Amino acid sequence: MAARMCPHCKAEITAANVVAYTNGVDCPKCGMRLEVASGSRTIATLCGLAASAIAWRLASGSPGDLGAVLPTLYAFLAFGIVSPLALMVTANLRNAPALPAPEPVHAGGAHGGPPGHDGGDHGPHH
Numbered sequence: 001m002a003a004r005m006c007p008h009c010k011a012e013i014t015a016a017n018v019v020a021y022t023n024g025v026d027c028p029k030c031g032m033r034l035e036v037a038s039g040s041r042t043i044a045t046l047c048g049l050a051a052s053a054i055a056w057r058l059a060s061g062s063p064g065d066l067g068a069v070l071p072t073l074y075a076f077l078a079f080g081i082v083s084p085l086a087l088m089v090t091a092n093l094r095n096a097p098a099l100p101a102p103e104p105v106h107a108g109g110a111h112g113g114p115p116g117h118d119g120g121d122h123g124p125h126h
Helices: 015-020 038-059 070-090
Strands: 033-036 093-095
Touching: 015 070, 033 038, 038 070
Parallel strands: none
Antiparallel strands: 033 093
16 A cells, blocks of 8 residues: 555545644545554654764764754754655554544532632631
8 A cells, every 4th residue: 555545545645734644634535534653653753863863973073162052953953854754755544543522511619610619728727
């Protein structure tokens, strides 16, 4: 099966939607709720970590006032750029778990606080 394809109706999901909504993207054709499989997330994370390690290594030892900061900055930027790009290429979709049903919020006590709380001080009085 190709990457970024709905497992139900075989419709292709755009790379931008997959990367933006990894925990819950809706198929445009059948409306099924999908998420990126954990294997694809792992591959993208490892690619990002490898790119950040390479960027760190290339930037370490930079002269100047920012020599200590630049390797961290470049590693951060490399991870942030490479991991979504790798996810765009390798993203396999699977069924997302069902969303929990929202429960109604119950009204509080007389003053809107938690039930059983009348707003007074309940500490020991001396």
